[in-house]
Amino acid sequence: MRDAVVELRATGDFTALQEAIPYTRFMGITAKIVDGDVLGTMRYSEHLVGNALAQKLHGGTLGALLESTAIFKLLWHGETNAVPKTINITVEYLRGADSEDTLARAEFTRHGRRVANVRVFAWQRDPERPVAVATAHFLLVPD
Amino acid sequence: MSDSFLPQKDEIKRRLEGRYVGAVPHNRALDLRVVDYRPEHLSLCLPYRDDLVGNPETGVLHGGCITSLIDATCGGAVIMSLTAPRRIATLDLRIDYVRPALPGQEVICDAHCYKITRHVAFVRAIAHHGDDVSPIASASGTFVVFRETEKGES
Numbered sequence A: 001m002r003d004a005v006v007e008l009r010a011t012g013d014f015t016a017l018q019e020a021i022p023y024t025r026f027m028g029i030t031a032k033i034v035d036g037d038v039l040g041t042m043r044y045s046e047h048l049v050g051n052a053l054a055q056k057l058h059g060g061t062l063g064a065l066l067e068s069t070a071i072f073k074l075l076w077h078g079e080t081n082a083v084p085k086t087i088n089i090t091v092e093y094l095r096g097a098d099s100e101d102t103l104a105r106a107e108f109t110r111h112g113r114r115v116a117n118v119r120v121f122a123w124q125r126d127p128e129r130p131v132a133v134a135t136a137h138f139l140l141v142p143d
Numbered sequence B: 001m002s003d004s005f006l007p008q009k010d011e012i013k014r015r016l017e018g019r020y021v022g023a024v025p026h027n028r029a030l031d032l033r034v035v036d037y038r039p040e041h042l043s044l045c046l047p048y049r050d051d052l053v054g055n056p057e058t059g060v061l062h063g064g065c066i067t068s069l070i071d072a073t074c075g076g077a078v079i080m081s082l083t084a085p086r087r088i089a090t091l092d093l094r095i096d097y098v099r100p101a102l103p104g105q106e107v108i109c110d111a112h113c114y115k116i117t118r119h120v121a122f123v124r125a126i127a128h129h130g131d132d133v134s135p136i137a138s139a140s141g142t143f144v145v146f147r148e149t150e151k152g153e154s
Helices: A002-011 A015-020 A022-027 A059-077 B005-022 B025-029 B063-079
Strands: A029-034 A037-042 A049-051 A085-093 A102-111 A115-123 A132-139 B033-038 B041-046 B053-055 B088-097 B107-116 B120-128 B137-145
Touching: A002 A015, A002 A059, A015 A022, A015 A029, A022 A029, A022 A059, A022 B053, A022 B063, A029 A059, A037 A059, A049 A059, A049 B025, A059 A085, A059 A102, A059 A115, A059 A132, A059 B063, A059 B088, A085 B063, B005 B025, B005 B033, B005 B041, B005 B063, B025 B063, B041 B063, B063 B088, B063 B107, B063 B120, B063 B137
Parallel strands: none
Antiparallel strands: A029 A037, A037 A102, A085 A132, A085 B088, A102 A115, A115 A132, B033 B041, B041 B107, B088 B137, B107 B120, B120 B137
């Protein structure tokens, strides 16, 4: 995993990192650098659905994409190779997410030495109409 | 608890499992199980699985699947509080990770819908490894409760 983080910093390629994390493989969550920033993607799959009747994604899967995108961005930017530890995350659900790919971007509200405050946005067709947003705090040093 | 009550409780558990897990593809993919239930309360269990690990160095489950477990359990606790069938949707969910999860161990979420109004339900939950005085995570969520005549956006 540490090798994958070193490779990410050197090349901007998330492949080794996302392959090293079983859960992101299970979820179909990937990341790449687009326009100099981390873009997280959760590929649509039937097993992500929460409401089978309305064909809407499970709220937990959106939380997972938001948290993963924040962690990917912290790993890409960070100064240590340790995995940031989630202190807390608040997810706001803004509208139902359809059965299609979901994208996400993260912004650092404050990136300190110990703690990072991150705001994350997830959308489907239109970035101006987010399906969910999150505010999260991460611990960047060992507890 | 009398012996004759136990089969009945198991039967209800099976029905709830059908409703909260069987009918929800992502809950089924996580293999969630009903641990316990009573009015306003629901407990679900997320079995440990290697493919849900977030950090391969420690073997600890990813926060994402714990978020799904907590969201599913909180939503179920709201449904356990309803007097008539209603559609609900999560408004927000806050999760504090108070201590690291342990590798190889299932995670149980206990959720309590402590207040429900005409349109909104409030839920508190904790996630733990079987000892609820030593939680992994503490959570609170709010849900919108749709009236029968309403549909679509909250």
